Amino acid sequence: MVNSKKIKSLFDNSKLDLNPSLSSEFPDWFQDFKQKSLDQFMAHNIPSITDSEWEYTKIDSLLALLFNREVLNRIDPKDLPDKSIESDNDVICIHFHNGQYFASSDLPDHITIFSKTHDKDIFKHLFKLDINPQRSFLSAMNSIIFSDTLLIKTLQNQKVDTEIHIINHSHYDSIIAPRLHIHVAENSSLKVFEHVKSSTQSVISHLMTIFCEADSDLEFYKLIEQQKDTHFLSTQTVQMAENSKADFFSWDFGGKTSTTNTLAELNGKKSDFHYSALFTPSDDHHSGNHLRVEHKANKTKSRIKIRGVLNDQSKGVFFGKIKVNENVLGTSASMENKNLLISDDATISTQPILEIYNDDTECSHSATSGSIDEEKLFYIQSRGIPEIEAKQYLIGSFIKELINEITNIKIKTLLQSNFQYIDNQS
């Protein structure tokens, strides 16, 4: 099934074509890393639909995009996004095009871009193989393809009020691999918003690692616009030290495949992880949401809230596992998945799993799936509102709870604008 020559040619092409700046000035260890990633990728069996995590993924069409045509990564000037960066004192905007740094406002010291920096060695420890079997395929794929990387690393005690906006543009028919590393240093705080713009007939392999040191505070927002005939594959890990706090919001409007694999490790006591996500597949799209949270220290807390709105013949998967280790005390964990099927042909498979090895744990989990409530629909229509609009109001009311959790007004407004009938008042 796997044509190793084609994978090899993909790697060679990307190395040669991806960007002219990626040349001899890149250290040997970088090339080594790419080679090792390729070896890992080749050694790994490409997932098949018999693997439960890949059950509904359109693997054939994904592989066809990956291997059966030329890799087009040359940048055509007419495809470039507008280079003028809005000047806004509250926000730093960083634009990537086809995975490559493109433009930004003036960058402060805590932001480093791999292709621009002369001190590439600071990235060395970040580029390492992920040996976890659940993620190694996704991470190796990113490692082969990626050509640029963004590192955001705060200093100790640094409270960064200016939001960082990362905008990932891509154009028709591309294979890109955005890569993002966030390191929130001790007693520092950071707000990041990542916006993945829509693309057509592309493969987007996304990788992110987050490390929260002791007493740090991170707010992270991710918006993935609807990707037409595109496969969006994402792997992300979050590691949390003592007393750190991370609030994570993800809004995924889907693509042919949109799958996110998340691992959060609560390694330090009293660390607090909050993950709130929405996915809205339509047409014959597949949305996979795989999340693992591991409580590895005392008095840690996790709150997971996932909502799916599924239309047409789309298929959704939620797999969530909370694991509490044996010697860990005072854990508080909750995981909730609710799905609204707005078409008779849409399907959802949901699996919230608890694996608890210590009795001193407060833990709850729930999963519900259902179609639009006919009595609510009738009530709204009986006040003169047409059926289509009434359904939109009910969808809006379904996701309202997620929106209410967002305190950042600008981002809240942007996210809400994707829905016609979200009510701002209740």
Next chain:
Amino acid sequence: MNIEDKIILKISDLSVSTDGNQILNGLNLTVKKGETHAIMGPNGSGKSTLAKTVAGHPDYLITSGKIRFLNKDLLSMSVNERSNLGLFLGFQYPIEIPGLSNTVFLKAAINAQRKFLDLKDIPANEFLLQLKSTADQLGLDQSFLSRGVNEGFSGGEKKRNEIMQMLMLNPKLSILDETDSGLDIDSMKVVARGVNSSRSEDSSTIIITHYERLLNYLVPDYVHVFFDGKIIKTGNLELANELEKKGYEWLIQKK
């Protein structure tokens, strides 16, 4: 004005089933402009079925008969068109919709009606003034307006909210399905005052109730007794008073 123009609702030989059970059996009822009709009758006699059928609930299957509303064929209209044309159903059990505020919901409803009438959207401040004064009239605190529709409301608050929607939408025909159930005396007076304030020569009301108490405040022109899916007796307020004393048995036996 000819007789057809005076009629708001004309139900002829209406039979309705739901879940395979025949509930209405050849019902006839005519309501003219300015009239208030009360419908009473034992549980299961078809009162709520009539209300939901007229409003267009999809679970109710019309097996025979016709309904004309303002001289148009009601049964060919969608639920929202019936409302746009001036029909209002006050629900026996108002539905809770968390995440959609009363204000946004009502504004959408009013604008849907205005769109149907080829009018522009209601100006925001005009809407808010009207909403606040209506809420005051019904003793609903302003905080209710920004809460989710009926979300966490008490029984009495839900019923007042129904009347608030009715007053805001200014319908031609209101069908109030047990709006008095679960109300204390003070709430009932408030609701009755609300309904009375909406009465006019052009609009009509059908009140479905088990008790004469609300009718003493509203004084209907006709009181109908439902049994087995049709009207078995029609009278006035005196009939309601008699039913309060004697129950329904004597009427059913007489039949």
